[in-house]
Amino acid sequence: MSTKPKLFSPGPVDVAKETYEAMCSPAIGHRGKDFEELYASVQPGLQEVAKTTRPVFLNTASAWGAMEGAIRNLTQKKVLNLCCGAFSDKWYDVSLRCGKEADKVQVEWGEAITPELVREKLSEGGFDTVTLAHNETSTGVLNPLADIVKAIREFDDIMIVVDTVSSFSAVPTPFDELGVDVLLCGVQKALALPPGLSLMIVSEAALERCKKLPDRGYYFDYNEFEKNHLKNNTPSTPAIPQIYALRERVDFMLSEGLEKRYARHAATNALTHGWVAKHGFENFAPKGYQSKTLTCVKNNLEIDVPGFIKAVRAKHNLLINGGYGKIKGLTFRISNMGNETLETQQELLDALDDVIPDFL
Numbered sequence: 001m002s003t004k005p006k007l008f009s010p011g012p013v014d015v016a017k018e019t020y021e022a023m024c025s026p027a028i029g030h031r032g033k034d035f036e037e038l039y040a041s042v043q044p045g046l047q048e049v050a051k052t053t054r055p056v057f058l059n060t061a062s063a064w065g066a067m068e069g070a071i072r073n074l075t076q077k078k079v080l081n082l083c084c085g086a087f088s089d090k091w092y093d094v095s096l097r098c099g100k101e102a103d104k105v106q107v108e109w110g111e112a113i114t115p116e117l118v119r120e121k122l123s124e125g126g127f128d129t130v131t132l133a134h135n136e137t138s139t140g141v142l143n144p145l146a147d148i149v150k151a152i153r154e155f156d157d158i159m160i161v162v163d164t165v166s167s168f169s170a171v172p173t174p175f176d177e178l179g180v181d182v183l184l185c186g187v188q189k190a191l192a193l194p195p196g197l198s199l200m201i202v203s204e205a206a207l208e209r210c211k212k213l214p215d216r217g218y219y220f221d222y223n224e225f226e227k228n229h230l231k232n233n234t235p236s237t238p239a240i241p242q243i244y245a246l247r248e249r250v251d252f253m254l255s256e257g258l259e260k261r262y263a264r265h266a267a268t269n270a271l272t273h274g275w276v277a278k279h280g281f282e283n284f285a286p287k288g289y290q291s292k293t294l295t296c297v298k299n300n301l302e303i304d305v306p307g308f309i310k311a312v313r314a315k316h317n318l319l320i321n322g323g324y325g326k327i328k329g330l331t332f333r334i335s336n337m338g339n340e341t342l343e344t345q346q347e348l349l350d351a352l353d354d355v356i357p358d359f360l
């Protein structure tokens with residue numbers, strides 16, 4: 001492990017030693033007391049993080065499984081995908097691949113979705129589902145979640161699905177208060193677990209909606225998850241080591257305190273923004289819509305991004321990311337999500353300081 005670089009890319013992120021150790025807990029069967037206790041033990045903590053009284057389903061698939069599942073469980077008429085970057089754009093493609101009628105609101109990468117755009121599109125009528133990426137990880141844009149939800153609620157019978165893959169636990173996403181229908185996230189981003197598990201929170205209304213879709217499949221069926229949840233279990237064999245790891249991180253989060261956790265992410269993010277400004281770089285995301293968990297840096301100084309990243313890795317064994325999809329090379333991304341502190345984030349920025357003069 002020690003020869004691999006420490007990850008400062010926005011997912012997967014660095015995993016704590018304690019989390020790996022928790023994964024080495026003894027093997028247990030999933031249809032018995034031991035697993036039921038493990039399953040039940042993570043619920044209150046996850047509900048506290050999500051600010052919900054609803055169960056938190058443990059889905060053995062990465063976030064795309066949960067995203068595809070949302071479409072298959074909910075879209076009967078037509079889904080509106082709100083697209084503002086690689087992940088949210090791809091959701092539209094996934095909707096079509098699920099055989100659904102789909103339409104989109106598309107903004108330029110680097111811009112945020114606005115309530116006005118959503119309202120205008122929904123006014124055309126015919127939609128029964130909307131998907132939104134809260135924090136678009138490819139561009140570093142944090143969308144105005146509460147305002148968008150309010151705009152959608154002006155229309156009847158629309159299921160609101162929110163991808164919080166790279167924001168969950170780092171900024172508040174209060175499920176009950178927001179009044180969304182599905183909140184989902186993967187675990188390898190702000191939760192700082194190894195990849196392979198996702199979380200799904202599903203409203204009563206979404207549970208009722210899914211029962212009307214006979215072709216919703218089995219693996220992501222909300223109704224199966226709910227039925228099994230009542231027995232502290234999952235529909236199919238879960239990734240048990242991941243759930244041990246999840247328990248370890250949930251306990252860590254609660255001992256840290258959520259307010260402190262939000263403040264820590266805000267502080268490490270601000271520190272990174274300071275580095276960006278100091279060198280004359282710009283933020284790719286506009287003011288007011290900037291992610292708290294990563295910084296997407298605009299390569300306005302036109303440095304050799306792959307060379308820079310390679311040099312940081314070679315000299316300091318730290319890894320940042322060279323931009324995603326069509327903005328590769330035009331941007332680079334620095335994560336501060338998960339376990340980073342002011343001290344560890346500063347170590348990264350010092351390493352970047354050390355290497356950057358060779359590239360300016």
Ligand SMILES: *Cc1c(COP(=O)(O)O)cnc(C)c1O
Nearest residue numbers: 062063064087133137165166186
């Ligand atoms: C990483 C990410 C995903 C995809 O997650 P997978 O683990 O690759 O399935 C989806 N949405 C957002 C916002 C992400 O950051």
